[in-house]
Amino acid sequence: MMDVLEAQPEVVDAVRPALRVTMLGLRGFPKVQGGIENHVENLATRLVEIGCEVEVVVRPSYMAADVGRTWCGVRFARLWAPRTTGVETFFHTLIGVLRAGVTRPDILHIHGIGPALFTPLGRMLGLRLVVTHHSLDYEREKWGSFARWLLRLGETAGMRLAHGRIVVSGFLADRVRGRYQVPVEIIPNGIPAPNVEAGPAILRSFDLTPGRYILTVARIDPVKRQLDLIAAMRQARARGWKLAIVGSADYRDGYARAVSDAAEGVGDAVLLGHQTGTNLAGLFGHAGAFAMVSSVEGQPIAVLEALSYGCPLILSDIPAHREIAPAGTRFIAVGDVTDLAAAFEAAASGAAAEGIDAADRMRIAEAHDWTVIARRTLQLYHHALTDR
The missing domain is CATH 3.40.50.2000 (Glycogen Phosphorylase B;)
Incomplete structure (x- = not known):
């Protein structure tokens, strides 16, 4: 067909x-x-x-x-x-x-x-x-x-x-x-064309430094495993870096409260809520790395957007991520907080996976x-x- x-x-x-x-x-x-x-x-x-x-x-x-x-x-x-x-x-x-x-x-x-x-x-x-x-x-x-x-x-x-x-x-x-x-x-x-002109104004609102934060974008939901990200940030030796968590919960349930409480206990984890438009573009455009450690996905649009901005990727090792991720992506077994913390440390030390080159970004834009x-x-x- x-x-x-x-x-x-x-x-x-x-x-x-x-x-x-x-x-x-x-x-x-x-x-x-x-x-x-x-x-x-x-x-x-x-x-x-x-x-x-x-x-x-x-x-x-x-x-x-x-x-x-x-x-x-x-x-x-x-x-x-x-x-x-x-x-x-x-x-x-x-x-x-x-x-x-x-x-x-x-x-x-x-x-x-x-x-x-x-x-x-x-x-x-x-x-x-x-x-x-x-x-x-x-x-x-x-x-x-x-x-x-x-x-x-x-x-x-x-x-x-x-x-x-x-x-x-x-x-x-x-x-x-x-x-x-x-x-x-x-x-x-x-994915829409990346807004490469989006400025860092949103970063100042949350005390984020361009190039020195790990971004994740997803609904606050157990399948997205934000608690793993926060736990990894607590373990990681990543001085001067932060974890920027974009997304909100549909319902104020136990998981949403747990994420909020965990973030409060880790000074380097920041909850930004739901973001769209220029604010979201600014966050993608200035991120030092992008992380998505979900246990289940179909084809995550947030990962595609991160690819379009050339972000180095830290992803859970699931079929949906394997299918779209370029060579050099850092894959983490679902739930492996220790390896995730090591990936955060690599990002902070400059040893993370390389960003996406212009040719790959063009290919991604055409395919999507x-x-x-x-x-x-x-x-x-x-x-x-x-x-x-």
């Missing part, structure tokens, strides 16, 4: 009428943290630019007060959901699919294997469905056995019953093809261009419309 989709990319847009696309499976955007939120924000706006009519189903409690009914041409459908971990996504997706049964978009695009649990309902309603598999969420430590079973069921439903299937990485494609024997398209996450990703997604939509 890849060869079919890559043939004559411009012809499809020229001869087809505008598609009406509804997306769901996310909290909202703009300025809402999360990989799927980032993905949909960029994909939806690029699809509008190439002629689609895009509506995104969002949760009002996450939307900023100054965001209206549309944003960059994307229409928002605000549907209530209880803000309770474990049930929020379930109820919001159920309501969203039922609503799509009334509004009848040409394509209903479901993001994530949890929301994909409602793919059978979409089929019953006669909708044309595309599912993007972003991550093996059932491998996340925070979920109990029942939640993991539901996530596996969602993966099965989405991959078996959708008219079009997207995965964001090669290792996910291998897992899906091996398990379900179905065709899938690898359409990766994208959002406009190209949007065009490939549009082609898959057209094929999904004719799939039986």
